[in-house]
Amino acid sequence: xxxxxxxxxxxxxxxxxxxTMNCSYKTSINNLQWYRQNSGRGLVHLILIRSNERxxxxxRLRVTLDTSKKSSSLLITASRAADTASYFCATGYSxxxxxxxxxxxxxxVRA
Amino acid sequence: DAGVIQSPRHEVTEMGQEVTLRCKPIxxxxxxxxxxxxxxxxxxxxxxxxxNVPIDDSGMPEDRFSxxxxxxxxxxxxxxxxxxxxxxxxxxASSNSLGREKLFFGSGTQLSVx
Numbered sequence: 001x002x003x004x005x006x007x008x009x010x011x012x013x014x015x016x017x018x019x020t021m022n023c024s025y026k027t028s029i030n031n032l033q034w035y036r037q038n039s040g041r042g043l044v045h046l047i048l049i050r051s052n053e054r055x056x057x058x059x060r061l062r063v064t065l066d067t068s069k070k071s072s073s074l075l076i077t078a079s080r081a082a083d084t085a086s087y088f089c090a091t092g093y094s095x096x097x098x099x100x101x102x103x104x105x106x107x108x109v110r111a
Numbered sequence: 112d113a114g115v116i117q118s119p120r121h122e123v124t125e126m127g128q129e130v131t132l133r134c135k136p137i138x139x140x141x142x143x144x145x146x147x148x149x150x151x152x153x154x155x156x157x158x159x160x161x162x163n164v165p166i167d168d169s170g171m172p173e174d175r176f177s178x179x180x181x182x183x184x185x186x187x188x189x190x191x192x193x194x195x196x197x198x199x200x201x202x203x204a205s206s207n208s209l210g211r212e213k214l215f216f217g218s219g220t221q222l223s224v225x
Contacts, residue, residue: 031212042115042202042216043154088154092212097142098167099214101154 004032004089004102012108019076021105023089024069030094032065032072037086037104046074046087079109115217117203123223129191132220134203135184144214145178145188146202154202160186193224 007022023032031050035043049056049065049072056063062075076083086106090099116135124130136143145157158168163180171178175194180186190197200221204214 033212035214035216040218042218043204043214044216045213048212096167097161097206097212098156098159099144099212100156101146103153 004091004100006087006089006102006105008105009103010106010108012110013079015079015081015109015111017079019079019083019107019109021074021087021107023072023074023102025072025089025091026070027093028067029091031092032063033090033092033099034061034063034072034074035088035090035101037088039085043088076107079107081109081111083107084109115203115205115215117201117217117220119220120218121221121223123225124193125225126194127192128224129189130193130197130222130224132188132201132203132222134186134188134217136186136203136205137207137215138184140205140207140215141183142206142208143180143186144204144206145186146204146216147199148202148219149199157188190222193222195224198222198224 004023004025033048034046037043047058047063049063060077065072086104088101088104090101118133141162144159146154148154157170158178160180178188200219202219204216206214
């Protein structure tokens with residue numbers, strides 16, 4: 001079963017705008033990751049945040065983690081057409097190496 | 112490095128036929144994962160290996176599915192007999208012990224069972 005749930009399911013924005021998507025999960029985690037999937041392709045790892053971290057940055061990406069609310073957010077700043085993709089959160093646990101993926105947020109960036 | 116390589120890219124078969132999906136992980140990676148992606152169920156972990164040994168196959172749907180990893184550079188996922196509900200995209204992913212949390216995915220195999 002899917003551990004993470006992304007919100008919204010779909011997002012359409014204008015190029016240059018920021019895109020924010022959220023992920024909620026149910027049980028305690030060791031880490032939370034975000035992946036991107038372009039149409040017809042495999043998933044690509046974007047960023048990982050550990051349970052003892054609150055915020056992380058990578059280029060135009062900013063991820064936050066609130067373990068008390070069991071939620072995370074991914075912010076893409078100054079979006080580009082190339083950011084059009086589906087974004088998935090995945091939760092990892094201390095006692096095994098399985099990742100549980102959410103259903104994803106489909107982001108469309110309009111030129 | 113060429114990344115994780117999966118074959119075939121597309122597979123169309125008839126119900127009842129045997130299907131074999133193949134995966135070559137990134138060299139040096141000692142974890143290998145098989146995932147299935149459908150619109151209804153999203154991404155589901157089927158099985159994963161560590162050093163060629165199956166660690167957790169609790170996600171394998173039923174006995175019709177089997178996976179092997181005869182060596183560090185090759186894995187197969189077999190469905191016999193195939194059914195229309197097996198239609199999905201099957202992904203292979205690999206990682207290494209140092210960065211095991213970060214998965215590298217192949218491009219997937221689009222399976223259609225008619």
